[in-house]
Amino acid sequence: MSLTRPTEDGDELLARLGSLTAQARELAELQRSRVELAVALQRGMLPRDLPVAPGFHLAVRYAPAYHGLNVGGDWYDAFTMPDGRIGLSIGDVQGHNIEAAAFMGQVRVCLRALASVTSEPGELLSRTNDLLLSLGTDLFATCTFMRLDPATGVLESARAGHTPHIWATQDGRSGIADDEGGPPLGIQQGMEYAVTRHRLTTGGVFVLLTDGVVEGPSLSIDEGLDQVVRLAGIAAVAGMEASSLAAAVMKVAERVGHEDDAAVLVVGHDGPAARR
Template sequence: MPRKRPMDDGDELLARLRSLTAQARERAELQRSQVELAIALQRGMLPRDLPDTPRCHVAVRYAPACYGLNVGGDWYDAFVMPDGRIGLSIGDVQGHNIEAAAFMGQVRAGLRALASVTSEPGELLTRTNDLLLSLGSDLFATCTFVRLDPSTGVLESARAGHIPFVWAMADGKSGIAEDEGGPPLGIEKGMEYPVARFRLTTGGVVILLTDGVVEGPSLYIEDGLDHVVRLAGIAAAAGLGADALAAAVIKGAELVGHEDDAAVLVVGHDGPDSQPGPQP
């Protein structure tokens, strides 16, 4: 009967390599499961349906980041409020993990719930900010909330640390909203958020977006926003629909070195004409 060969340094090295390989596989599987959970959590918290309202056209595009655990908390939302006006929100939660995705759901749900109490954008952001602080989370979020009257095209918006929206008119004029924003949600209690007013004319569009669309390692935010402004002007002048414009804008996210979520929300209006552009 052959005798067992005593273990030498080579055998110990092989055993150590097998152990390290098994540990690496376990960590990779855990990481993959966490990413899948975060993405599923994100998608489950985004709205399934968009408002179907005469004179208004709403379109969205969303691309989650999928590098390692780099899955964040960008969101969009669009819903009809009790007074018949449309509520639109878009935002970005600090961080890229499961906690960020869960916090995103709290912000979005809080905005919807409080919109039944007050639909005035500035007051709504103030109340949402205080609500988030009462939850005791260390996270914060940037956000834009818009209230749109479908019958008139009048749009009122307030920003909490978020990038401004882009607008365009049917004659090809386009630009970036010059509204005054407030601080992000979840940082300090009792904050106030100024409200800006804008009127969408026939064929006009407004584009709400997160910074993952216009900023990244390969693109400065100013250049990214300028690109969206040009796209919006061309699309509006050519009469392209909201859905086609949303698809074109989200494609621009490929230019940023996409390491972040990217969300786009476009709303167009077929209402009566009025004076175009930002309103005092």
């Protein structure tokens, strides 16, 4: 009886296992490279500096989801528009891959470019929506765009399917904005977006965020938003700096129970304590 065949079969099995292991390693390296590229793309498209206006402070926090093979398309932006007002945007692209990260860049660039043509938030979202649809992509994005007039404290907001923002005043009032809103960008041509006017009073704050901050398996969106409302209310009454409030809100994202992009943008109006 020959004893060589079992050995040959064993060698062949080991060779196949080695080949499969090498292929799996190559695939993992490829996926890791794609994730690293997407994260670099995300960070490279976010603004390096925030606008400065007397009496107002902007603060941001951003945590990309690059655990495992997922990377999302959340973004924030803030820039001075030609008319001297400040444009603020925050949004979330559907999907968790490099395509989502690239589409995020397209949305952000569209908003900035079109803001040189019109700064009216509703019209800006409508034009951005139509331009994105002309690109022929299957992706879509939720977004909130605000126009802040530093001279008056007036904030005009338009929302495209995005998580509502939070407000709080120095006298202890706080809540979730009830802007009418419209569908996400990139869904249907010819959409119109209603504009809601707010006023940021002395000592008040506005908090814009993405759903990765307030929603997940361990936290419903209503619970998450309520937590942010409480934080914003405390911050306004206590005269907390915008950067401290942004950091506190980002802590909520650690309790949602999943890995997802998380972005926070806080607008604060200096109160008496801040000017001393």
